[in-house]
Amino acid sequence: MTDTAEHTAQNLTTDHSRAAADGADSHGVGTPAGSRADRGTSFALADFPLPTGREEDWRFTPVHRLQKIFAGDLTGSGPVVSVEHDDAVRVETVGRDDSRLGTVGAPGDRSSAAAWESFREALVVTVPKGHTEGRHTTVTVSGEDGAAAEPAGQHVLVIAEELSESLVVLDHRGAAHLSQTVEVDVRDGAHLTVVSVQDWDDGAVHLAAHRAKLGRDARLKHIVVTLGGDVVRVTPDAAFTAPGGDVEMLGLYFTDSGQHQEHRLFVDHAVESCKSRVTYKGALQGASAHSVWVGDVLIRKEAEGTDTYELNRNLVLTEGARADSVPNLEIETGEIEGAGHASATGRFDDEQLFYLRSRGIPEADARRLVVRGFFAELINQIGVPLVQERLMAAIEEELDKTMHQEREAVTR
Structure with a gap:
């Protein structure tokens, strides 16, 4: 993986992004759009057509392996959730009518809308204002063999209140057929690290939509580690709501024979003076091993003073493995500190x-x-x-x- 390969990939993607932005027009929910700014969101499953694999959001995904989730009838019992935390952190199980749920953002695709309509109870983890001490919080999502029989929906909300510092680990293991939403609310001056580990058994299916919003001077480190499962698709979104926000998105994946591991990120710079850094690395081995990384960064016209960079590297260990890598950068203002991206895929x-x-x-x-x-x-x-x-x-x-x-x- 040479600097030349990175430079070439960067130039090709930049041209693609510009062409997409130039040709963009108004689009409805669930309809392909040239710009991320044009893509709609909705809490209603009916607003998203059944994916065929020709849509931009699903063009790399084996949609034929996800039909049960797309159907929206996620009635399975799902994996068991357990939490380890210190006494200061509040952990609640709440009904779907809790007013805090859904406040970070609405679903952006059919699988996340199915998860929203299907979950019965949600886990809420709240780090109190000013809290800086204590051990990290671990949320273990563990599925037995029966958990994969029928698809299930699940909802988790993590709230880091003002001026708090904390680390939350989401540890996924065992069997599953799961569509999951993780909302992350990082309030003014809070520093939060979220680590999501997907270490499922063979045959597990896991679609996870992570939606985060950052307040004034808030910092979020979001780490995704994907190792197991049959089909795993994680879509982290981060949106800035006030100046001074800082998000760092890190990812690691090891894709084995027959596995499909997909990570689609979106960073929405909608306010001034915010910073984002994205770094994902993956290794692939075995026949039909397939990884997908798509990184979308949107700098809106109001977001002057933005500083952003995203990087994806893939290391192919054996013949027969395939890595798709697509960094996209859309810039609507020239008054920025810096913006760039790079992608490289190669062998040893x-x-x-x-x-x-x-x-x-x-x-x-x-x-x-x-x-x-x-x-x-x-x-x-x-x-x-x-x-x-x-x-x-x-x-x-x-x-x-x-x-x-x-x-x-x-x-x-």
């Missing part, structure tokens, strides 16, 4: 491997070192040692699979 760096092997390191160990280094920067930013150790162990397990597949290929 031959120079790195040669350097390591020339110093007596066997090729298999050299490959491990390269992959570890590829992910280490992101993992070290999570800030939770137990989570970091678990992720490195999961990456080691995936690398073992790669070596096994290569040995089998040699013997055939």
